Amino acid sequence: MSRTALLCLAALAAALVYPLLVPNYLVNIGMLMLFTAFLGQSWNLAGGYAGQTSFGHVVFFGVGAYTSTILQVTYGWNPWLAWPIAMLAGGAVGWMIAVLSFRAGLRGSYFALITLAFAEVFRILANSVPFTRGGLGMLIKADQRPENFQFKDSIWIYYLALALCVISLLIAWQIARGRFGARLVAIRENEDAARALGIDVFAEKVKVLTLSGAMCAAGGTFYAQKYLYIDPSIAFGVDKSVEMLLVTMVGGAGTIFGPLIGSVALTVINEATRGLASVVPALKNVQPLSLVVYGVMLVLIVARLPDGLMGLFRRRPRHA
Amino acid sequence: MKSSTRKFSRRGFVAGTTAVAASGLGFPAILGAQPAPVKVGLIHPVTGFVAYNGQQSRLGATMAVEDVNKAGGIKGMGGARLEALLGDSQSKVEVGVSEVEKMNEQGVAAYIGCFQSPVGIAASQAASKYNTPFLIDVGASDLIVNRGLKNVFRLKPGFGVCVDQGVAALGALNKAAGGPAKTAAIVHESGEFGTGTAKLLAGKLPSIGIQPKELIAHDNPTRNFDNIALRIRSMAPDIVMMSNYGNEYMLLARTLFQQKVNVAGFFSVLGGGFNYKFVKEMPDVSQYMMDVNHWYNPRSDKANALKKRVEAGGALFTFEVYLSYSNVMLLAEALERAGSADKEKLTAALAASEFKAELMPYGPTKFVNGQNRGARPAVMQSLKGDIEVIAPEDVSSAKAVFPRPKLG
Numbered sequence: 001m002s003r004t005a006l007l008c009l010a011a012l013a014a015a016l017v018y019p020l021l022v023p024n025y026l027v028n029i030g031m032l033m034l035f036t037a038f039l040g041q042s043w044n045l046a047g048g049y050a051g052q053t054s055f056g057h058v059v060f061f062g063v064g065a066y067t068s069t070i071l072q073v074t075y076g077w078n079p080w081l082a083w084p085i086a087m088l089a090g091g092a093v094g095w096m097i098a099v100l101s102f103r104a105g106l107r108g109s110y111f112a113l114i115t116l117a118f119a120e121v122f123r124i125l126a127n128s129v130p131f132t133r134g135g136l137g138m139l140i141k142a143d144q145r146p147e148n149f150q151f152k153d154s155i156w157i158y159y160l161a162l163a164l165c166v167i168s169l170l171i172a173w174q175i176a177r178g179r180f181g182a183r184l185v186a187i188r189e190n191e192d193a194a195r196a197l198g199i200d201v202f203a204e205k206v207k208v209l210t211l212s213g214a215m216c217a218a219g220g221t222f223y224a225q226k227y228l229y230i231d232p233s234i235a236f237g238v239d240k241s242v243e244m245l246l247v248t249m250v251g252g253a254g255t256i257f258g259p260l261i262g263s264v265a266l267t268v269i270n271e272a273t274r275g276l277a278s279v280v281p282a283l284k285n286v287q288p289l290s291l292v293v294y295g296v297m298l299v300l301i302v303a304r305l306p307d308g309l310m311g312l313f314r315r316r317p318r319h320a
Numbered sequence: 321m322k323s324s325t326r327k328f329s330r331r332g333f334v335a336g337t338t339a340v341a342a343s344g345l346g347f348p349a350i351l352g353a354q355p356a357p358v359k360v361g362l363i364h365p366v367t368g369f370v371a372y373n374g375q376q377s378r379l380g381a382t383m384a385v386e387d388v389n390k391a392g393g394i395k396g397m398g399g400a401r402l403e404a405l406l407g408d409s410q411s412k413v414e415v416g417v418s419e420v421e422k423m424n425e426q427g428v429a430a431y432i433g434c435f436q437s438p439v440g441i442a443a444s445q446a447a448s449k450y451n452t453p454f455l456i457d458v459g460a461s462d463l464i465v466n467r468g469l470k471n472v473f474r475l476k477p478g479f480g481v482c483v484d485q486g487v488a489a490l491g492a493l494n495k496a497a498g499g500p501a502k503t504a505a506i507v508h509e510s511g512e513f514g515t516g517t518a519k520l521l522a523g524k525l526p527s528i529g530i531q532p533k534e535l536i537a538h539d540n541p542t543r544n545f546d547n548i549a550l551r552i553r554s555m556a557p558d559i560v561m562m563s564n565y566g567n568e569y570m571l572l573a574r575t576l577f578q579q580k581v582n583v584a585g586f587f588s589v590l591g592g593g594f595n596y597k598f599v600k601e602m603p604d605v606s607q608y609m610m611d612v613n614h615w616y617n618p619r620s621d622k623a624n625a626l627k628k629r630v631e632a633g634g635a636l637f638t639f640e641v642y643l644s645y646s647n648v649m650l651l652a653e654a655l656e657r658a659g660s661a662d663k664e665k666l667t668a669a670l671a672a673s674e675f676k677a678e679l680m681p682y683g684p685t686k687f688v689n690g691q692n693r694g695a696r697p698a699v700m701q702s703l704k705g706d707i708e709v710i711a712p713e714d715v716s717s718a719k720a721v722f723p724r725p726k727l728g
Contacts, residue, residue, distance in 0.1 A: 025421040032414060127510050127537060135508075135515030135537065137438065139463050142445055152449065154421070227413050227442045229463075231512055233540070234413060234438060274408070291367055291410075 015162055019155045027158050033267045034161040035222065039240070040247035040259030041168035042215035047245065048253035049172075049181060050208045051188030055112045056119030057216055057244050059097070060090040062126065062235035064217025065224040069138045070131060079140075079149035083221045090217020091210045098209035102202050107191065116238070123236035137231030140224060149225045157226055164222065165260065168215060172256045184208055188254070216244075250301055252310025261309045269297050357403035358394060358661045360385065360651065361423035362644075363433035363443060368411025369541050370565055373435050373592070373640050377457055378406065379630070380641035381432055384648030396656040402648070409434055413442045420446040429661035430455060432647050435640070437461035437512045444472045451663045453654075453670055457647040458614075458640055460513040460590055465690040471663075473670050473687055475650055475677060476614055476643055477695040479513060479563075479590060483520040486589045486612035489699045489711045490559075491528030493585075493722045500584045500723045501558040503533045507548060507572060509564040510537040517563040517589050533557050542568050545575040553581045562588040569593030570602065577605040577727070584723035585610060595638045599702045606702040608724035610710070614639035615698035617681040618709055618717045626679065642679045650675045650685070681715040 015034075019027045039061065046052045067089040068082035077085075101114050126132045144152040151157050175181040183204050186194040195201050224230050251262025273293040305311050362381045365374035385402045393399040405426055407419035416439040420431065430453040434440040440459035447454040448469045455473050456464055462478040477485075494501045506521055508514035515537065522532040533555050536548055549572070552560060560576065560583050562569060570593040573586065586609040588594060594611035616623040616637070626645065627637040635641070650673060655661065658669035675685040683694035699711040701720055708718035 023425045025418070025425045028418055028421040032418065127515075135510045135512060136519070137463075137512045139441065139467065142448070142467065142469070144449075154449075227417065228445055229413070229438055229441045231438060233511060239412075 012166070016159075019158045024154050027154050029267060029271060031154070031158040031161045031226075033263050034158070034165040034260075035219065036243060036247055036267070037260040037263035038161065038164040038168045038222075039216060039219045039244045040251070040263055041165075041172055042212050042219065043244040044172065044248045044253060044255075044259050045175065045215070046209050046212040048248055048255070048258065049175060049188065050184040050205060051254075052205060052209065053108070053112045053245075054115040054241070055245070056115035056117070056238075056241055057212070058236055058238065058240040059115065059119040059122050060094055060213040060216035061220040061223070061240055062119070062122055062232075063093045063213075064090045064220025065230045065235045066126060066132055066138075066220070067217070068221040069140060069224045069230055073138055073140060074131065078147070079221070079225055080147070083149075083218065086221045087214040087218045090220065091214035093217075094213020095206060095210040097213075098206040102205050116241070119236055119238065119241060123232045126232035126236060132232070135231060137229055137234070140228040142228060150228075160222070164218065169256060169260065171211075171215070176256055180204070180207070185254070246298075248308075250298070250308055252308030255308070255310045258308055258310045265301070265309055266298075270294055273297075355393075355398040355400040357401045358397070358655060359403045359405055359423070359426060359428045360648065361405045361407060361419070361426075361428040361431040361433075363407040363409050363416055363419045363423075363431060363439075364644075365411040365435050365439070366408045368409075369567075370411055370435060373458070373566060373638075374408070374411075376635070376638045376640035377433075377435055377644040379635055380644035381457070381648050382406075383626075383629070383641075384645040384652075388648065388652045394652060394655045396659040397661070400655075400661075402652065407433070409436070409439045409443070411436060411439070413439050416440075416443040417446045419443070424450050424452065428452065429655075429663070430651050430666060432457050432644065432651065434459060437464060440464050441467075444469060447471055451667065453651075453663065453667050455647045455651060455670075457644040461516060462691075463512070469690065470671075471667055472690045473650075473692075474690060475647055475675075475682075475685065475692045475695060476680075477697055478691065479517040480520060481695065482589050482612050482697045483517060483524060485697055486587070486699065487521070487524045487528055489612065490530070490587055492711075493720055494528065494530070497584075497722050499529065501530055503557045504530050504559040504561050505533050505536065505552050505555060505557040506561045507536045507538065507552070507564070508562070509540050509568060511540060513590065514563045518561075521561060521563075521589060530559065538564070538568065538572075540565060540568065543571065545572045546579070548572065549575040549579040549581060552576065553579055558584045560586050562586070562591050565592040566595075567593065570598050573598070573609065574602060574605050577602075580727050582726050586724075588612070594700065594702075594707075596636045596707065597638070599705055599707055603702075603705040607705075608701065608703070608721050610699060610701045610720070610722075612697050612699050614643055614680065615700055615707075615709060616642050616679050617715050619715055620678050623679040646677050646679050650677070681709075681712060 018030055043057050047054055064086040067086040068079055071077040071082035072079045097118050101111055106114055127134050144150045183199050187201055191201055247262035247266055248259045252258030364377040366378055382404055385404045389401045393401045405423050409416035416434055420443050431447050432455045434443050435458045437459045440456050441464055444454040448471045451471055453471050460479040462480045465474050504525055506518045508518035518535050522535055525532050569591045588611045590613055591611040599606040630637045630641055653675045654669040654673055658665040671687055673685050681698055686693045698709045700707050701710050709716050710720040
């Protein structure tokens with residue numbers, strides 16, 4: 001067994017034991033960390049591996065959240081059954097955006113901006129159409145039973161987030177070592193050269209955005225079930241897109257563990273700076289200070305580590 | 321290296337350890353005599369796009385905690401002091417819930433928050449897992465108290481009551497003035513509170529002979545209202561009604577003034593920016609504007625004394641301050657009666673509370689499904705750079721000017 005595999009198993013074992021040893025607050029932080037890593041991984045497939053930077057990935061998150069919530073609240077579906085439908089909806093929206101954008105030849109910053117536009121369009125739609133209840137938002141009735149996708153003990157939602165995170169890592173691993181991943185990397189590095197090599201660039205990009213959309217939509221359903229309330233700003237707000245992009249960039253885009261490392265790092269920095277503000281008496285009433293510290297550390301990471309934190313673990317090429 | 325080792329001198333070490341030993345071990349009897357403090361979790365958005373409102377809420381709540389402690393703490397619990405645990409929701413649902421979990425670990429007896437309805441909905445839901453009482457100091461959505469959660473209490477009125485009383489007050493004003501208002505444009509923020517309020521208004525305005533012409537939603541934050549102001553001017557309604565957060569409220573009001581939108585009245589329901597800051601900084605813009613909102617009772621000596629204290633500290637006496645202050649006092653009163661911070665006893669004491677919310681023009685407190693039925697908003701008007709209460713009559717401080725004089 002390789003050293004990486006051993007490390008992964010050790011990390012998984014630690015993640016499994018973690019919630020049994022820490023208080024609920026830290027279980028919740030762990031859950032958020034894993035969930036953000038999962039969302040980041042969905043962004044990473046399209047943005048990291050295929051180089052299709054998206055500023056509006058939240059559109060898939062929102063579609064997933066709204067699809068399952070509408071099915072559950074309006075039509076009485078069981079949320080577990082609504083979950084795969086939400087993923088299908090997210091995948092369908094990913095497919096639609098990909099076909100429309102790539103057919104029109106949009107690349108790079110133009111593609112990034114069109115995804116942002118799509119997210120805004122969906123947010124405005126969610127605000128306007130009656131079946132989403134517009135700005136009133138949708139409240140899922142609290143019914144804390146596992147068969148209802150609600151858990152009285154927060155440990156179970158943590159394990160669910162862990163499962164999602166592990167699945168997303170396996171998907172990334174499968175892509176990274178397979179032909180599909182190689183084709184995506186080729187497209188990322190030079191789209192014209194990839195086409196010249198016989199890669200169907202359009203089809204590959206559509207595939208990856210569809211997969212990414214379905215994954216992100218799964219995250220949307222998870223969020224709705226955890227917090228039991230969504231509205232257009234929560235479901236389609238730009239800050240979620242930024243969060244997905246940020247954890248991936250900080251951790252290392254186009255790497256298997258980048259989003260997870262990024263999510264862990266940013267959560268630790270955020271919690272540590274917030275904790276500092278509440279522990280040091282002089283800083284007790286200076287809450288925004290934690291955000292300043294958070295921002296400075298973010299700038300330092302991005303400036304000093306352009307390949308993200310994963311760059312620290314990469315072997316440097318030997319010089320002759 | 322030398323300088324760093326010098327810091328740990330023998331004398332300093334002995335002095336330090338002695339002090340620690342004395343404080344922790346030397347006076348166990350004295351420490352033991354002190355009842356454990358009652359921890360109160362204050363969760364507000366002190367950063368993010370409604371940071372000012374969150375900071376005002378925190379100000380009111382911490383002042384109340386100080387006042388309770390200065391007055392001898394919770395006497396029913398042997399003089400136990402209140403200890404405020406300060407949390408920042410950062411205007412995000414996830415962070416608000418995270419604060420609930422964190423404070424639960426710290427042994428919080430009750431929570432007070434959260435200013436924004438979505439954060440309040442999720443945070444109080446999280447608190448319900450631990451059966452911990454959650455007092456909503458600000459949060460207009462009626463969803464908050466309509467979920468059947470036994471741990472949630474709201475002292476203030478929700479947007480349903482504000483709309484009912486606002487429509488009734490507007491109907492009376494319009495009737496007394498000979499009915500100059502027949503149509504209205506409603507501008508609202510696109511979230512739960514603005515949309516909910518606007519929809520209720522649109523449904524109830526016809527009952528007083530006013531037809532809503534259009535509901536115009538805007539995002540948070542919005543930094544330019546030119547298009548909305550021009551749209552309103554072109555549709556020429558008799559009344560413009562607004563429901564939005566502070567910055568957007570003030571910006572919209574200023575833009576309507578700049579665009580010389582002439583109407584019989586600006587009548588907002590829960591206009592987040594209708595406060596002293598607005599009327600002092602923009603007296604021309606705010607003149608004759610009306611708002612149905614949370615307000616203090618101008619005839620209450622306690623409210624006026626608190627107003628003076630807040631203003632002496634350089635802050636404004638906005639509704640967040642006295643609502644949060646009153647919620648801490650409501651909790652303190654319930655703790656007195658419960659005689660314990662036990663969550664079940666405290667929840668029962670809150671549910672049976674007859675707390676006198678004398679800072680506001682409320683009737684006797686009576687919680688039904690967590691909502692205080694005695695709560696009522698006030699109708700205010702900005703007159704000559706000040707805010708006057710024009711209804712209800714028993715607490716009014718001035719007569720309303722309606723319709724407003726035309727802009728030049």
